[in-house]
Ligand SMILES: *[C@@H]1O[C@H](CO)[C@@H](O)[C@H](O)[C@H]1NC(C)=O
Ligand SMILES: *[C@@H]1O[C@H](CO)[C@@H](O)[C@H](O)[C@H]1NC(C)=O
């Protein structure tokens with residue numbers, strides 16, 4: 001309990017420091033209001049391909065969630081971190097039973113590094129719709145605006161007239177990094193996403209009151225998007241779940257290939273101040289194994305993804321399985337998009353025994369809009385589908401799904 005309070009206070013003090021140490025400059029645009037409103041330390045910058053203009057900064061989010069008290073200290077060092085993951089993956093493991101304790105309220109205020117991007121050609125966000133982009137394990141929000149216009153979802157969305165909102169999940173990128181055991185867990189991640197969506201709909205971000213929000217996730221970000229549709233069924237008008245299915249036999253191989261180790265000793269230049277419970281992929285080959293399929297990717301993109309690798313916490317490891325659940329109250333359309341050779345969600349073959357994308361709606365969405373829902377399998381791509389040569393085919397499919405549903 002004590003550590004939760006410390007983490008919550010630490011989160012608040014970061015925000016206070018930001019608010020007072022750097023004066024916030026607000027750019028005024030008479031026709032569209034203050035685009036920097038809602039952000040601290042906001043800057044305006046182009047997307048990697050220049051087709052979108054983005055406001056990026058820290059959004060302070062006050063949230064409360066029923067996390068799990070984890071009876072887990074440390075890990076003391078790499079040896080113990082590795083042992084934890086191995087025991088977690090053991091057949092009929094009892095480790096979660098030993099570790100996962102009672103539900104415990106965690107509340108606080110945390111900084112979420114966020115990026116609102118709109119088509120440069122239009123000069124302002126389109127208030128009719130924002131796509132809410134949630135990244136997965138091993139990345140931060142830059143997964144959606146990566147490397148060049150050929151790969152950037154944000155650029156391709158802007159070219160199709162769409163406004164996007166991406167963010168670094170708690171504990172990644174430039175967002176707050178609280179206690180990785182008790183605080184950075186799936187229930188709190190869901191609560192933070194809900195608060196962000198609420199702000200987008202109320203006009204608290206970029207002076208734009210968005211009337212529709214479509215959730216777009218990748219991997220753990222799709223699990224989180226599913227959790228939003230289940231717990232807050234009115235938050236999203238539609239859900240696009242990429243790098244996701246309900247066939248999870250490959251998760252064990254996925255975590256093995258990540259070979260997670262404490263980030264502070266693996267990459268001290270970026271993570272020296274983080275506690276040992278923040279873990280990171282051990283190698284470039286591990287990143288390839290988990291996210292890519294050759295020859296459908298450019299080696300420089302793998303290298304860039306490896307250099308930009310982000311952390312995953314012990315708290316997320318133990319609470320990850322609580323993300324996904326049926327969403328009977330969600331009535332919007334869903335779109336399931338997977339790489340043909342996705343490792344964690346298809347054990348590298350999404351067409352065996354049948355199309356795994358097609359199974360999702362029946363398993364989780366009994367009341368989704370059937371006529372509006374779609375699936376797509378991206379040929380030859382691995383789990384990190386946005387980072388493959390043919391990523392644009394998946395994007396064009398998603399934008400077609402959105403247009404087909406009137407967005
Ligand atoms: C790692 O920590 C464990 C538990 O404290 C200890 O037994 C072990 O000797 C440590 N290993 C190394 C290499 O320091
Ligand atoms: C694991 O536990 C289940 C029951 O929960 C049991 O049916 C199964 O046989 C066990 N598997 C092994 C390999 O022992």
Ligand SMILES: *[C@@H]1O[C@H](CO)[C@@H](O)[C@H](O)[C@H]1NC(C)=O
Pocket residue numbers: 122126127128129161407
């Ligand atoms: C905003 O999006 C809606 C729906 O796609 C479209 O009809 C409208 O023309 C767009 N407005 C602007 C200013 O681009």
